[in-house]
Amino acid sequence: MWASSLRGRVTLIAVAVAAFVLVPTGFAGAIVTRSAVTAGAWKDTRDAAAAVTASLREGHLVTGTIPVTVDQVDLLQVVTRGGRVVANSGAAARLPPLANVMPAPGRRIVNLTTCGAAGCVHLTAIRLSTSPDSMVVYAARPTPSLLATRTLELAIGAQVILVIGLVGWVTWMVTGRTLQPVSTMRTELDAVNATDLSRRVTVPPGVHEVSQLAKSINGTLDRLERSAEQQRQFASDASHELRTPIAGLRAQLESAQLYPEDTDLEALVDSALHDTDRLEAIMTDLLLLARIGSRVDVARERIDLPGLVREELAGRVDKVPVRLDMTEGIVVDGVLMQLRRALTNLLDNAQRHAESFVSVSVTAHDGFAVLAVQDDGAGISPDERERVFERFTRLDAARSRDAGGTGLGLAIVRDVAVAHRGDIRVADSPRGARFVLRLPLA
Numbered sequence: 001m002w003a004s005s006l007r008g009r010v011t012l013i014a015v016a017v018a019a020f021v022l023v024p025t026g027f028a029g030a031i032v033t034r035s036a037v038t039a040g041a042w043k044d045t046r047d048a049a050a051a052v053t054a055s056l057r058e059g060h061l062v063t064g065t066i067p068v069t070v071d072q073v074d075l076l077q078v079v080t081r082g083g084r085v086v087a088n089s090g091a092a093a094r095l096p097p098l099a100n101v102m103p104a105p106g107r108r109i110v111n112l113t114t115c116g117a118a119g120c121v122h123l124t125a126i127r128l129s130t131s132p133d134s135m136v137v138y139a140a141r142p143t144p145s146l147l148a149t150r151t152l153e154l155a156i157g158a159q160v161i162l163v164i165g166l167v168g169w170v171t172w173m174v175t176g177r178t179l180q181p182v183s184t185m186r187t188e189l190d191a192v193n194a195t196d197l198s199r200r201v202t203v204p205p206g207v208h209e210v211s212q213l214a215k216s217i218n219g220t221l222d223r224l225e226r227s228a229e230q231q232r233q234f235a236s237d238a239s240h241e242l243r244t245p246i247a248g249l250r251a252q253l254e255s256a257q258l259y260p261e262d263t264d265l266e267a268l269v270d271s272a273l274h275d276t277d278r279l280e281a282i283m284t285d286l287l288l289l290a291r292i293g294s295r296v297d298v299a300r301e302r303i304d305l306p307g308l309v310r311e312e313l314a315g316r317v318d319k320v321p322v323r324l325d326m327t328e329g330i331v332v333d334g335v336l337m338q339l340r341r342a343l344t345n346l347l348d349n350a351q352r353h354a355e356s357f358v359s360v361s362v363t364a365h366d367g368f369a370v371l372a373v374q375d376d377g378a379g380i381s382p383d384e385r386e387r388v389f390e391r392f393t394r395l396d397a398a399r400s401r402d403a404g405g406t407g408l409g410l411a412i413v414r415d416v417a418v419a420h421r422g423d424i425r426v427a428d429s430p431r432g433a434r435f436v437l438r439l440p441l442a
Contacts, residue, residue, distance in 0.1 A: 007175045014171035018164045026160040030153050037146050038122070042111045045124035048073035049109075049139035053126050056137070065090060075118055075140040081133050092118070098138040099123055105130040113143060120148060181210050185217060197225040233391075241282055241392055241407060245275040278406070285408035289391075292338060292415045302442050303339060305330045305369050306362050312343050313360075320354045322347075326362040330369045331442040334420050339439075342416040345409035346373040346435055353377035353433065368422070369441055374434040385426035389414040413437065 048070040056078065066076040066089045076089035079097045092098065095117050103110045108127040113120065123140035146152050181204040188201045200221060203214040249272055256263040306326040313322055332339075350358040354375035361372045380388060387393050392407040410424075413435075417424040422439040 007172065007179055010175045011168055011172045015164055015168040018167040019160075022160045022163055026156040030156050033152055034147060037144050041122040041141060041144055041147075042124060044070050044073045045122055045139045045141055046109065046111070046126075048076060049124045049126045049137045052076055052078065052137045052139065053128060056128060056135070065093075070139075073139055073141045075121060075123075075138070077138040079136050079138060081135070086135070098140050099125060101125050102136055103127040105134075118142075178210065181214065185214055189217070192221065197221060197228055238282075238286065238392070242279065245278045249275040282406045282408070285406050285412060288341065288412055289408065289415060292412070292419050300333050300335055302331050303334055303336055305332055305339075305371065305439075308336075308339065308343065309360055309362060309371070312340065312347065316347065318347070318351050318358070320351060320357055323357055323359040324361075325359065327364060330362055330364050332369050332420070332439045333442045334439065338416045338419065342413045342437065343371070345413050346371075346437070349373075349409055349435070350375040350377075350433075355432075364441060367441055368438040371437040371439070372427070372434060373437075374429055374432055376432040379429065379431065380426055380433045388426065389424065410435075 048068075051069045052066055066078070066087050068074050068076065068089055068091075074089055074091040075095075075098060076087075077085050077092050077095075077098055078087040079085055081102065083097055083100070085092075085095075085097060088095070098116065098118060098121065099112065099114050101110055101112060103125050105127065108130075110125045111123070112125070113122055115121075118140065120143045121140040122143055123138060126137045126139075128135045128137065181202070185201040188199065192199050200218045201214050203218065204211050252268055252271055256265075256268050306328055309324070309326065313324075347358070347360075350373050354377050356376055358376075359372075359374045361370075363370045363372075389410050391411040393410075414424050417437055417439070420439050422437065424435065424437045427434045427436045
């Protein structure tokens, strides 16, 4: 269970990596240290034996006490082939031969370790000459305590265990400190619910991954809060917009039921059909908005934007003429049905408020196709230019949706633009309203 947390897993990984590196390193260090001490001990014994051998060859030493020339190498003997000691150092006096090794003529120097009357020693034996009765010089020193015991391995092992434990402890503490803001954010997120999206998580100080995560979470909560508020407002507006034609239709039907002899059946049917058409238009627009938001229509294709404008205008009968100013060859990637509906809504909106003309232009600028639809009507005040794209937005009487729209047309245009990675805005215009739709070029 301890290792099931991210903190525990990171600590385990750090400990495993430290052990993987330090254990072989410590093992190799012990071997290298032992080899170096051993080589040093035998170098000392070889130097001491070589010095005695040189003295014998020069005739300076035949019998008696051998002087010590190398520190720590105080066990020196000259032994005949029969095993008789003919010369020795002070420390080797009254000792039997230090070893029974007689180097062969072809290998005159032998290094070995042995244990005897002088204890365990590192010893070098040098044959004085190649003759069969050649004497042998023994030079020995007590085996270094580092080699005689396991102190070195125990010390290195204790250090390795201490360092691995320190790595684990430091990793555990640092990881816990690093993940503490994440735990705090989790607790704060648990307190956020669908009925209260106003709470935000605490952003830790500094510029690092955790603080960036906190900012992203707060950004997501901002969008969720806005979306929830829009949904609540949309539900309220939609229920009101649907209630109006339903209430009118119900009132007419109840009046006809109460006073059948005073009811004009043809007028009743016409009025009922009008309200039904309005309900159907609102429901169709709501369904389209839902499809755009859920990305149901994902079959994109290359669309010639000027050709789409001409095709749309060819099938319309408008009350005011439409002026065209289009650059050919402007192609976008998009969903044909959605772009056609966005164009239709812009043209319907312009025709609804135009007095004498509507102009449509298609150009390209900075990697975007720019579709502009302008009318010469009353226009839209700057402080209302964002609100016109909200669902069921009511402006002043001059541009009220009561002129025939459902109140969802421009909201559909905005959602289509966003779904195509574009945007829609109301641009400045000397007269009337100018809607500019930008879509990325194919």
